[in-house]
Amino acid sequence: MTSYALGLDYGSDSVRALLVDALTGAEVATNVVYYPRWKKGLFCVPAKDQFRQHPLDYLESLTAVVQGLWATAPAGAASKIVGVSFDTTGSTPVAVDKDGVALALKPEFADNPNAMFVLWKDHTAIREAQEITAAANQASTNYLKYEGGIYSSEWYWAKALHVLRADEAVRKAAWYWVEHADWMSAVLTDTTHPEKLRMGRCATGHKVMWHESWNGYPPNAFFTSIDPLLDGLRDRLPAETFTSDQSAGALTAEWAEKLGLPVGIPVGFSAFDCHMGAVAANVKEGVLTKIMGTSTCDITVASYEAIGDKCIRGICGQVDGSVMPGLIGLEAGQSAFGDLYAWFRNLVNWPVQNLLQTSTLLDDNTREQLIRELEDKTLAALGNAASKLAPGATGITALDWVNGRRTPDADQTVSMAITGLKMGSHAPEIFRALVEATAFGARAIIERFKEEGVAIDSVVVIGGISKKSDFVMQVCADVWNCKIDVLESEQSCALGAAIFAATIGGVYPDVASAQKVMASPVSKSYLPNADAAVVYDRLYQNYLALGAYVNGDAK
Template identity: 20%
Template sequence: MTKKYILGIDGGSQSSKVVIFDTDGRVVCEASQALQPLYTPEPGVVEHPDDDLYDSIVAAASRVMKEFRGDPADIIGVGLCTIRCCRALTRQDGTLVEPVQSWMDERLARPYEHTNDEVAYVTTTSGYLMGRLTGQLTDTVANYIGPWPMDVQTWDWFSDQETFDSFNVSRDMLYRVQMPGDVGGYVNERFSAVTGIPQGLPVVHTANDKAAEALGAGLRDETTGLVSLGTYVTGMVVGNEYVADSASYFSNFASEPHRYIYECGGIRRGMWTVSWLRNLLGDEIRAGAAAAGVSGDEHLNTLAAQVAAGSDGLLCVLDWLAPPTEPHRKGMFVGFDERHGYAHMYRAILEGIAFTMKHNMMAMEAERQISIETLVLSGGGSYSDLCMQIFADVFGIPVVRNEVRNAAGLGAAICVAVSCGVYPSFGDASHAMVRREARFEPNPRNVTLYDGLREVSAELRAQTDAILLRTRRILLDHTEANRT
């Protein structure tokens, strides 16, 4: 029997990744294309410049098809997964009118404002990209979280007209929505010509990127948790019922019809902070990495692994991007002395991320009356053995890393495998295509240490809020005085 393949597209916040899997979920070849820096022409406006989301997919897909040594005719479908909570404004033909508004754009916190008559449709990144890949203006229902007239409980638009109208988007400005695992369209001539992906292949809907990541990480019940280490770091478990009024988490669409992701509070610009530190250090890191014959991240991991657990008392507060409701918040390192260098700073960032996620996931566990027995890490941080061990020690439970680190891309492939009949259900596909690679057990001595430091870390914001609020008022008053 001829071997078959699946192409998974994962359009992320910092790069677009395209992976060809076999139907057992093993990576055959892959490519990625970094996104351009976000365009921020004024406070509150954060956009993906030009047509970057589409162009980056074209670049990555072109490279992966050139690398693929199999027969393109044996690729059975394409799974499309993209970043969530963004807004794309398109013309009648599905092309962009304006740059895509990032999830960090303050306009996403408000209902849509129609200021440009060229705009025919208001859609998500997944709807926009499905239109470019296929010519069909369809979208996955499971990416409509945030400023959309979507009822997460019914998986359909709000039936109450007053509620629907409060989002300021008419029904004829919305794409037709479908379920994860549905075929949204077929690769059109233009996308095929610029990438080499065969024309006519089905392009299958998934969900928002975090939900596709949960599916690709192998989450099937509430005994297994996931921490997604991306630009936005969050913690998740899966379940079957919608919960409207939870205090410590929210119910989000899963990448499987009528299932849910329960998602705790997260960290904005979480793993981005690692990139910030690496770029800040610049030549020093590059020189050290070159001398050791490794990447900058590997060099930092090697140095930080030599630092004792607890970073010799250095703590990190991960508020490099403050929430809109608390604009005074700032990222901080607390506790410097003469022993500390950039390896301590790097380790303190990883420990700070783990402390925050442990705190947030403990609250979710208590409210849901569950106990997470195993934690999966996915995303860039999962490549680091140091990061894996820190999470095992902070959470006090085994932490596992999967063979496929690009869990969102694998989640997209799982949706294709079910859609195309390779497996009869999402559960069967997950069981066959997701495999564990490594398991990290907690070190009891570090568990005790980290429990104490995590409690201190959780109190830092309350201790510094007054100072940061006062600083913000002084700076705002100074800016206003200079204007006048």
Template identity: 35%
Template sequence: AVTVGIDFGTLSGRALVVAVEDGRELGSAVHEYTHGVVESALPDGGPVLPPDWALQIPQDWRDVLRFAVPRALEAAGVRAEQVMGVAVDFTACTVLPTTADGTPLSELAAFAGRPHAYPKLWKHHAAQPEADLVVRRAEETGQSWLARYGGKVSSEWQYAKALQLLREEPEIYAAAERWIEAADWIVWQLTGAENRNLCTAGYKGLYQDGGYPDGAFLASLHPDFADFTAKLEHPLSQLGTSAGTVTAAAAELTGLREGTVVAVGNVDAHVTSAAAQALEPGHMLAIMGTSTCHIMNSEVFAEVPGMCGAVHGGVVPGLWGYEAGQSGVGDILAWAVRTALPHEYAAEARRLGISGHELLTRKAAAQPVGGHGLMALDWHSGNRSVLVDHHLSGLLVGLTLDTRPEDVYRALIEATAFGTRTIVETFEQSGVPVGEFTAAGGLLKNAFLMQTYCDVLNRPVNVLASDQGPALGAAIHAAVAAGAYPGIREASAAMGRIKREAYTPDPARAAAYDLLYAEYRTLHDHFGRGGSAVMHRLRALRT
């Protein structure tokens, strides 16, 4: 028997066919989104999008079901009858307004040319003023749930994005009978029935202790926001359970068998914990790609400043699941290659038959720690943890006329590693120890980057022994929902994959990085904790 995990990323979706017995990956297929991330203007015209917007097109997601799933089944050489379950994970918070029957408002003629009718991708950061307002009102009224999010609310989350919609496009807000995470929307497309998962509700929807923020609080944000929860409210389903079965229409679309079990939706980072066998308390998993998410379970709850959420049962039943993260990692390195690679470097890369990333990595790796004389702040996409401020920006200190592209590249790698160390130390200082550290995601293929993280953290780093972590994690959840295993932990033990201590720290480099990290923290606290608001002022002038 097999299961299928479908992973919806930022630029593409992947379907993976996995053997239920032992997690062997039998076949996969990727479908690139036709429209990618919509950041400048809608595909068919319309107004130019302001800064910090990031939208997507629902048809791109349907096309993953239409193309990637049948191709993965074909690649695996399995028949639809052999598939006992399917599960979906998605970037989060990616959220969209729909009618009561699940039709995206962007697909209605009346709203097709209006950006607010489209799904807002996780990295849509234009709702920072709304996020700030939510925090201020929560502090003023003593909302108990605020502590579960480290005292901050992100502009990436459901309430901030919805409040921005109401303030800027009240007509579309009124027409939105549902405000739903993309993971749940895809499950709706597969099963024909609306379903909401506990994970996104808890981490992205402020759902705590059995409820959402009350109407009086919401009215304090905007008089017409008091009824917002009605757009969210639907019975929440526990992770690893069944959300229904594949409908006839979905079977025709995907090539799956009608009646196949569909698991409750989930977040890409959180399902990867099962793939990496990182479910035990104190085992932190960093899913490293365009951004990085840090996921960890614990038996205890503690208030950790700037975490993205603590949700009981948010990753596995019975434990507190913590999330933190960095808004930009791979995106920052891509920016460096895009903007700081001179023609002669590009020509050298072509001669060697390697990418710009590989060339800069080779040159950077040849340097001693601190040899470039630079220090960077990794906030090109703002700061998700521990400052939770997406109006912060990147910084590079120490430039001279001798600074080379590889110097900048290495400084940016180190800055992202320092950002992760800041998160780890914040958890430990708050009483949530990190006993083990595992990495997953696309950045694992850069061995120099991984060794840098290992040296900066000064602890061994395990790696996920699969390059398809979210899809594998989703397939594991599908196996549980279909009844192959009694729980997520048991399925993870049988189907997950981990390579322990793939990297171990070098004592001399770790000691040198301690000195650089102290400088990073000085800049981090000065620009991020009120020493200077220059980054905010520059952003205000830009916009």
């Protein structure tokens, strides 16, 4: 009898649903829905690093994406689904009240950005992150030692503290904050109330400072030493956490009706998108899985024996079971990858986006079509021209820190820089330097893992960029000087969620067994060019030197 698993992947811009035949691994149907409020740019102020998402975007899009899935799924597929699992971006927390209601769902907070989900890329909490890092370094126990030693403005506690300081109304109403990943599982199982809420290992371990050795979270005194506004917040969080191969509860009748699914099927504990994407990529020791999107998230795993008591410096955490049960999950990443390319596209298209809007030479429909066509073709055209340039030929060096630096050594205060520009420098030359910068930033992560004794022998990549640009992928292979495998699945993160859904649904006894059938095969591989790799070894030193200068620690 056919059994289906449903994986739901919440990205920065949209939610994707993937229906997978759990017995064969075949991807049967997929659907994508974009968040309506986010698409309009509501509640965001990019100039102030503010990026907020309304919970209704998540709820409405969930109904739309699953209901839309049935249009292309086999007849009767919904009744054969054995489990549902989610992945989301993170850290993306929201303030909830004493009844577990997300504040933005209440009329008095419906239009208040501080009552909404604070998206991963929101960097309004830089000051708070610095204070948390300083407090951890001064404490008798460094509570950041399992999170790379540096707390990020992209993470839970910094964001919560920033909102508490910034908004009195939210401060009075908030009981605690819940990560988007944990909220989705709780909503579908009616466990959002603080007395019922249970939280997944992934988000809590990597972003909320959970660790078994301190019975959950750092003590209340640690947080009050940073700001009394944090008093008691850690004690309201459930101390026990759960890996994603476990069920968070049964799908409620209300949500079963909304989604067209069987009542009572298990809903898994959610995890971050990159972690579940790594599971779809057959993550294992020695292999780095890199999810390439607007930013990147890099995931690998290590055995307990390999890690021992080592604490890896400057990464986004090492957490038991956050990726695969029985292994230590290691996370790193870049705050901008595709976002850097998009920034440059928007920069060079300023005349298109602005001057053509007022042109009287074209009718309205033709003008809009032309603008969209030029914007859609810009990056491909730049990449094609840049691919014809030899490594090192432009003399331009750039940093990838346009949205700060995630790893190694998180610092959202730094900015990108470009050096070597001349009067003769043209757009494809600059674009090539930006692509090289993102590859160099990724290499810095790989080098840090190796310096800390974590083996990285090859790289598997997931995400749109890996499928869209041979040029970008070849530059990465040359800069990293290693083989890169690209996964066949177009929805790898949702596929990882489906693997967990099949496990909690009882089709497989464990995640490893499900992977053997359901994980994505490799569609394409890139091998480094030996001559280019030699050149990039030298150019990488220029990247490091520029980074040191921007950091203010150059000699």
